[in-house]
Amino acid sequence: MDLMELVFVSLGSAVVLYYGGKLLLFSRMLFPKLWFPLSKTFFTSMGEWAVVTGGSEGIGRAYAFALAEKGMNVVIISRTKATLDKVAKEIGDSTGQKVKVIVTDFTKENVFSEMEAQLKDLNIGVLVNNVGILPNVIPSTFLDSAELDQEITNVINCNVKTMAKMCKITLPGMVNRGKGVILNISSGVISIAFPLYTLYAASKVFVEIFSQGLQAEYKDKGIIIQSVAPFGVSTRMAAYQRTNIVTLSPQDFVKRSLQYLRAGDKTHGSVCHIVLGWLLQSAPLQVFYTESRLHHLQEIVKLKTALKVRGVDVKTSGSNNPHV
Numbered sequence: 001m002d003l004m005e006l007v008f009v010s011l012g013s014a015v016v017l018y019y020g021g022k023l024l025l026f027s028r029m030l031f032p033k034l035w036f037p038l039s040k041t042f043f044t045s046m047g048e049w050a051v052v053t054g055g056s057e058g059i060g061r062a063y064a065f066a067l068a069e070k071g072m073n074v075v076i077i078s079r080t081k082a083t084l085d086k087v088a089k090e091i092g093d094s095t096g097q098k099v100k101v102i103v104t105d106f107t108k109e110n111v112f113s114e115m116e117a118q119l120k121d122l123n124i125g126v127l128v129n130n131v132g133i134l135p136n137v138i139p140s141t142f143l144d145s146a147e148l149d150q151e152i153t154n155v156i157n158c159n160v161k162t163m164a165k166m167c168k169i170t171l172p173g174m175v176n177r178g179k180g181v182i183l184n185i186s187s188g189v190i191s192i193a194f195p196l197y198t199l200y201a202a203s204k205v206f207v208e209i210f211s212q213g214l215q216a217e218y219k220d221k222g223i224i225i226q227s228v229a230p231f232g233v234s235t236r237m238a239a240y241q242r243t244n245i246v247t248l249s250p251q252d253f254v255k256r257s258l259q260y261l262r263a264g265d266k267t268h269g270s271v272c273h274i275v276l277g278w279l280l281q282s283a284p285l286q287v288f289y290t291e292s293r294l295h296h297l298q299e300i301v302k303l304k305t306a307l308k309v310r311g312v313d314v315k316t317s318g319s320n321n322p323h324v
Contacts, residue, residue: 029274032259044071046179047125051075053106053166054131056083058235059185062250063128064099065091066258072126073098075119079105106131106162107154116169123177127170129163129184129207134237139196152199159203164210171218178222181261184211188231188268191280204229208266215265227266228257231273246272 028035043050050067054060055076064074068091076091078084081103088099102118104111135151136144145151163184174180187204194201211227218225232247234240241247248256248270257269268274 029263029271032263036260036262038261043067043126046181047177048123049073049075050126050128051077051119051124051170052128052130053077053162056080056087058237059233059250059254060128060130061087062254063130066254067126068095068097068099071097075100075102075122077102077104077115078131079103106158107133109157112165112169119169124170124173125179126181127166127183129166129182131158131162132185133158134200136197141196142198155199155203160206163207167214174223175218175221180223182223182225184227186227186229188229188273188277190229191277212265224261225265226261228269229266230269231276246276
């Protein structure tokens with residue numbers, strides 16, 4: 001075998017090993033209960049309480065129910081007291097667990113001192129940073145908003161600052177006990193740069209990078225910190241799209257995503273979303289970034305939103321920010 005042939009054989013073997021390894025790693029995602037098992041007492045062993053921001057509806061509500069069903073008391077935080085009280089009663093009646101309600105608007109400044117005081121004496125084992133705001137329901141370019149300055153402030157306060165502040169509040173207790181779980185809800189759209197949702201997508205990039213860095217810092221302390229990046233979930237933010245193999249109900253998504261808790265510092269939360277993330281990262285970006293395709297995306301969302309959204313005035317979507 002001459003030198004050139006040896007080089008090509010070695011290169012081919014390396015490629016086979018590399019992609020074989022990736023295929024093996026992916027195959028684990030098909031059987032999360034086998035590869036990433038959790039004991040029945042896993043969550044209650046983390047602590048007595050779970051805290052869920054944006055816990056009044058959608059994914060946050062589903063996490064609150066799921067964690068209560070696993071035996072944890074739950075703190076749900078959002079801005080609408082009537083909705084929070086209703087959800088708290090539903091959780092308490094169906095699970096028998098304690099539910100504490102905290103009313104706050106995370107788009108506002110200086111809301112964390114009072115919240116920290118209310119959480120101070122709780123043994124918090126799980127934090128779910130779910131609250132988020134989508135500044136534009138209908139896809140639009142960055143400068144299209146008539147209230148852009150306010151939207152920038154709202155997105156940074158709600159999607160970025162809140163997550164970091166909630167980690168600051170709850171992480172010290174977890175470090176002291178040597179255990180805990182923090183789930184930061186990101187978005188599948190950040191698999192690539194996402195035009196027309198630029199501000200929202202950029203805020204979710206922060207969520208992912210912050211989570212991965214924090215996990216590297218505190219993994220040896222016995223704490224699991226994971227960013228969860230779903231694609232389609234039928235919530236108000238997604239105009240309650242009909243569920244299918246890609247668009248999951250909040251309950252189904254949360255049930256599946258919790259099975260990947262030990263799968264690493266990032267998960268898309270379900271097999272179909274994992275595959276979708278891989279496809280997006282593998283496809284040429286030019287496919288998504290043509291002006292005609294972006295315009296087509298706008299028209300599709302306008303149509304679906306007009307048909308599906310409940311109680312949202314789609315004619316004024318620029319000032320109508322889904323916030324959960």
